[in-house]
Amino acid sequence: PHYGGRAPPFLLAALLIGLVLIGFCYYNLSSQYSALEVQYRDLQERLRAVAEKRESLETRYDELKKTLEDNSKSLDEKDKQISMKEQDRAALEVALRKKRGRADDEVSRSGYSRESADWMPAEVE
Secondary structure, X not given: OOOOOOOOHHHHHHHHHHHHHHXXXXXXXXXXXXXXXXXXXXXXXXXXXXXXXXXXXXXXXHHHHHHHHHHHHHXXXXXXXXXXXXXXXXXXXXXXXXXXXXXXXXXHHHOEXXXXXXXXXXXXX
């Protein structure tokens, strides 16, 4: 039998079921998209925070590196100064020994005893 311009009921039922399925899929995908969008924004915020932290740490690293270089230079300068002072001290010790030797020679020639507390002349024979 021909229904004369009307769609058969099973075709209407199939179209209705199709529309319900399409609506459900749209709702499901929309919910997933919404959840993914929230997650994406959260990840963007975390990435921004990590980038700021990284930049801050790089700045701190550069500051510490500069401080280390300055301290190393200062330490090298101090080591050079210490080395020069040690050389000066050694030279002064040598000069002092020479002067003591000359003084001892003069004392022994003059007849005074260096060991006596009041620098009395040594006993002459």
